Amino acid sequence: MAELARVSRLSGPERAAVLLLVLGEEFGAPIWESLDDEELRQVTLAMSTLGSVSAQNVESVIGELAHHYSRLTVVGDYERTHELLIKLLPRERVDPIMDEIRGPAGKTIWQRLSNVQEGILANYLKTEHPQTVALILSRVRPDHTAKVLSLLPDEFAIDVMLRILQLDNVSKEVMDQVENSLRTNFIANLSQSSRRDAHDTMAEIFNAFDRQNEAKFMEALEANAFKSAEKIRALMFTFDDITRLDPNSAQVLVRSVDKLDLAKALKGASAGTREFFTSKMTQRAAALFLDDMAGLGPIRLKEADEAQQRIIRTAKELAEKGEIIIAKSGSEEDAILE
Known part of the structure; x- marks a missing residue:
């Protein structure tokens, strides 16, 4: 050092x-x-x-x-x-x-780098020499390298790829220097750069509110910090946002949720959202489902809200597993291609 x-x-x-x-x-x-x-x-x-x-x-x-x-x-x-x-x-x-x-889990520095969020790693590497980046990315998981390269400037990423192809045997001394630099300049300081934005945290808090408290607190937030309120609203994932799921993701979600929960949730949803869910069922299954929903009779708004929250949690869990895709509103990179 x-x-x-x-x-x-x-x-x-x-x-x-x-x-x-x-x-x-x-x-x-x-x-x-x-x-x-x-x-x-x-x-x-x-x-x-x-x-x-x-x-x-x-x-x-x-x-x-x-x-x-x-x-x-x-x-x-x-x-x-x-x-x-x-x-x-x-x-x-x-x-x-x-x-x-x-920092991230892993026995070696390379395993730990493979567990670093690709955006954070790319942001760090783009300021390094391409030869150093080539050496680093040649040692982490290929799937992680692919994600990181896609986030780097095109010309820089291509330079790195060419250097990876030309890498010869690297001396232990050079590897030790790179590893020490990563430990002291990146991994050890990672906790400071990877802390979640407060707006992300607050959006999840708002997602967990029932609609009465959500409206009350959002109104107060808009009065005191309008720009933050707008950002939080954009980050929130609501029950009606499920209608933006692509057809395959929607069918996976419908198969994964409890049908009683879905019936209760749709009691408090818009007509468009009800139509979205029933359109993912067969005609006979949709008819039976609507009969079951009508058979529930009146339910409290709180019950509908709680059922919606359970379905939102299921959707997020499926997205984390890669089984469905939750597209961000207006995000070109998340557009679904058929």
């Missing part, structure tokens, strides 16, 4: 990491215990990716506290950091933070 040349390059969390490494277990324990979870996460991340810090930098950091150390080098990495924190803090505080810093 490259040595940090000047203390001015050290961030606040990095200075704190240096100080805590110097203090060690005995003198550093009270400070660790006083950190809240966010402070602990920041300092732990800094410590695990710190690398070598010269005696001069250590002296400068300690000098801020009127101390002086000489001929001292501090090194932080994931394993040493984990070992230190486990000694000092309850495991239930340490493990979630270290898991977040460790």
Whole structure:
């Protein structure tokens, strides 16, 4: 790891990491215990990716506290950091933070990269040299490489593909450098870049509201943050959005949902949505289904809402498994071709 040349390059969390490494277990324990979870996460991340810090930098950091150390080098990495924190803090505080810093699951760096969302990986790689990108993408899963390449600028992606074809045996030293760079510059910082947008989270919260609360809170949100309300509304997946499913996906969904749930859900749906579902059944099955729905008699609006939510969850689960496609409204890339 490259040595940090000047203390001015050290961030606040990095200075704190240096100080805590110097203090060690005995003198550093009270400070660790006083950190809240966010402070602990920041300092732990800094410590695990710190690398070598010269005696001069250590002296400068300690000098801020009127101390002086000489001929001292501090090194932080994931394993040493984990070992230190486990000694000092309850495991239930340490493990979630270290898991977040460790990044995606996988025994090797390449397995972990194959589990990184392709958009995030592509965004990182597009700033790297094409030769480095070629080396990296030649080591991850082919299906993941295909998705990443499709997200890179065309000219850049083609350059990378040509370089992959021309790759010779790569020395262990070069591979070690690439792996270390990925660990310190990408994987360790992945948790910061991969956190979900708050609008995505809020859209799922609104999806879970019954329609009365959805209308109440959306009205309040529109009054206070109209642009955010618009974005949340666009991200929401409602029961009526199911009508945008392609014919095959719609039939899979109809076969997968509980028919009583579907009957209750359609009690509270528009005529167009009812027609969409019944059109995916045979004429006889549709007639029997409508008879069963009429036989339910009046039901509470809450029951219809709850049934709709269960069907929405089923649709999302099927989409995650790749069994159906949920198209985004107005998105050209999600258009369904027959």
